Amino acid sequence: MNQQSTATPAEHQGVALGSSFYAAMRILPRSQREAMFQIYSFCRFVDDIADSDAPRAQKLADLQQWRDDIDALYRGAPPPRLRDYVASLQQFGLKRQDFLDVIDGMEMDVPADIRAPDEPTLDLYCDRVASAVGRLSVRVFGLPEQDGIDLAYHLGRALQLTNILRDLDEDAGIGRLYLPREGLLAAGITSHDPREVMASPALPQVCAPLVKRALEHFARADEIMSRNPRRVVRAPRIMGKYYHSILQLLIARGFEKPRRPVKLGKASRIAILLQYAII
Structure with a gap:
């Protein structure tokens, strides 16, 4: 640009x-x-x-x-x-x-290019590229100050971790690897080469903690949205439900090879929109 x-x-x-x-x-x-x-x-x-x-x-x-x-x-x-x-x-x-x-x-x-960041760096990345956007957004939505900050924290991380898990192979294709090095080492993977990591049979072991973490963030975000007026949280509800559904598709597919791309169908997107669009 x-x-x-x-x-x-x-x-x-x-x-x-x-x-x-x-x-x-x-x-x-x-x-x-x-x-x-x-x-x-x-x-x-x-x-x-x-x-x-x-x-x-x-x-x-x-x-x-x-x-x-x-x-x-x-x-x-x-x-x-x-x-x-x-x-x-x-x-x-x-x-x-x-x-x-x-x-x-x-x-x-x-x-x-980011390759196997340590856990603090990964969390900082998620905060900057996702939760910071959330902090801007919740002010527009009109959430109370602390609930807004907390929602941005949890929903931003949930969305970004889902993005990382969804785009593993695509990111590897351009030389990027967002999986944490601690998780790689725990699974016995010593390489930080994205293509080698994607080919490892231990990849599901690396992804499992991130899936769990994303689900926990989605749950915390839901708690915050549940105690706020429906009209205030309609937009983040739609975003959260959309990405939570993608995460569920990833869980159902698994992370073993071959990994077919995961995408939420048009009918499912419309159903989510209709569920939350009407006050």
């Missing part, structure tokens, strides 16, 4: 068509929906930088430009591509640090 791009969130909404995010966010009132698409657009921009084929130095420079732009936004001098964000910041109290955390998370893959 060119760092001088001034595309607005509306121009990037098409990338979410058919996704769980788009389905969950389109049910929100207009001001909340616009704020969420701004958050989503920002995340897509910085994620596209991290995943691009540009030289690493260029990607670092582009991410730094986003940090500078976020700083300018909070100084009251937003660059063109962030001018539409001013109203959302004022209305929902979005925090500068959460935007910067997302950028820091995307940058973790840039100097070198």
